[in-house]
Amino acid sequence: MPHFVGLAVGAIADPEFPMPEQAAWTEDMHSGVELPEVTSAYLRNPAPKSAFRDQPAPE
Template sequence: MPTRTAFCSCGQLSIEVQGDPRGIGLCHCLACQRRTGSVFAALASFATPYRVSGTATEYVRTGDQGAKFRFRFCPFCGTNLFHTEEGYEQSSVAVAVGAIADPDFPPPQDSVYDCRRHSWVRLPPGTRTYEKDPTA
């Protein structure tokens, strides 16, 4: 079973996950654009357990459908490293794909909030797209 470790920019905060990702997706919602400072968030979901090293600061945001997401980021360099959804903390964690820093990491399968995707962003072939949140 593969082990992957994602690090913040300064290396103070890390998360270690086991196994293959349950899913890989892109989110183009405005909240993710602001949160990441990029035009989309690239996230990979992993099953628990996971191991966190270092100190994290938390920010809770309520999504469009009312779910609460607890984002963890490094208090020193500001890297937004991972998050959990309240009520599902014991089963999964979402990790920022870029923080895994593996150019061979698999491509996304899903793209959500495509209605907010910048026109110049091209998705990998076969990526499923959803105008908004597919659970809505």
């Protein structure tokens, strides 16, 4: 997925850097990590939004 960029938590030491909007693969997240309540969390990769518009619904 070349249109996505992933950053490690804590990789940027700038307090003005925006908070993450979503977190993927949270099933592998360390137990001490807490996500803000406004962050969308997915156990694995979320389905791309285009998958819902461009493909027929599964039967």
